[in-house]
C-alpha cells in the first residue's frame with residue numbers, strides 16, 4: 482500500500498517548523514507497521530516563506546473584512562518553514578534508504594498559480610497535490626471556528642458547493658499539480674448538496690480533462706462528514722472517466738500516518754480499480770493494488786485541527 486499525503490506539522494500557530502530525517506524515519510516505520518511501503522511527504526505550500534513572498538495578501542480580494550482578518554491571522558501563524566530545508570531533508574531521507582517521495586500540498590489561490598508553479602519548478606518534486614481549502618478568504622475546512630462555520634448558513638449549501646466545484650475546475654485547468662487532494666472537501670463539515678451528482682460529475686470531468694489523478698483520503702472519517710474522500714458516487718465517476726488514483730491518510734502527526742489506509746485501499750478495489758499510481762519526478766507510474774496487509778489501524782484519539 483501507499484500513503485501519498487502526510488504532513489510534518491500539525492495546525493497550530495507559531496510552531497517551530499524544522500524538517501528532520503528522524504521524523505521521516507518514524508513516519509516510515511509507522512507506515513510500514515500498517516502495510517505501507519512508500520509515503521509522499523506533502524507539506525502545505527502555505528508553510529513556506531518562499532511561497533508567502535509570492536502570494537502574501539491574496540485574501541485581500543475578499544470583500545469581507547472579517548474573513549480577510551481571519552485569513553491573515555491564520556496564514557501568518559502557520560508560516561515559518563524554509564522550502565530548501567524541507568526538500569533537502571526529504572532528499573537526505575531518501576539517500577538514507579527511506580521509502581519517501583518528495584511532494585507538496587499546493588493551495589489553489591486564484592490568479593497566483595503561475596507564480597507558484599514557476600517557483601516549484603526549481604525543486605526536484607516527485608508529486609504535487611492540489612487542494613481547494615479556501616473560498617475567497619474563507620477556510621472551509623476550519624470546522625472548529627464558529628465564525629467560519631456560520632458561513633454555511635449565510636451562503637447556502639448549494640452555492641458553496643458550486644463555488645468549491647468551480648475552484649476545482651480552475652485549479653485543474655492551471656495544470657500546476659498532479660493529484661487532486663480530498664476531491665470533495667466541501668462536505669467536510671457535513672453539509673451536502675441536494676443533488677451531489679452534478680457537482681461530482683464536474684469534478685470527475687475536470688480531473689479527467691486535465692490529466693489529474695485523484696486521491697482516496699481516509700482523514701474524512703475523523704471529520705464531521707464521517708466519510709472518506711471521495712464519496713462512493715464520486716469515486717465511481719472517477720473510475721468511469723479513467724481517472725487514476727492514489728491512497729492517502731493526510732496525517733498531520735505520527736499517530737495519524739497511514740491511518741485506515743487499508744480501508745481506502747479496499748474502497749479502491751471495490752470501485753473496480755486494479756492499480757494505484759505512484760510518482761517520480763512528476764511522472765506517474767502504475768503500482769499494483771494489494772489487499773490490506775499489516776495490522777489494523779488503532780482507534781484514534783481526537784485532537785483539534787483539520788487536514
Ligand SMILES: [Zn+2]
Nearest residue numbers: 486586731788
Ligand atoms: Zn493535507
Ligand SMILES: [Zn+2]
Nearest residue numbers: 586612662788
Ligand atoms: Zn488539504
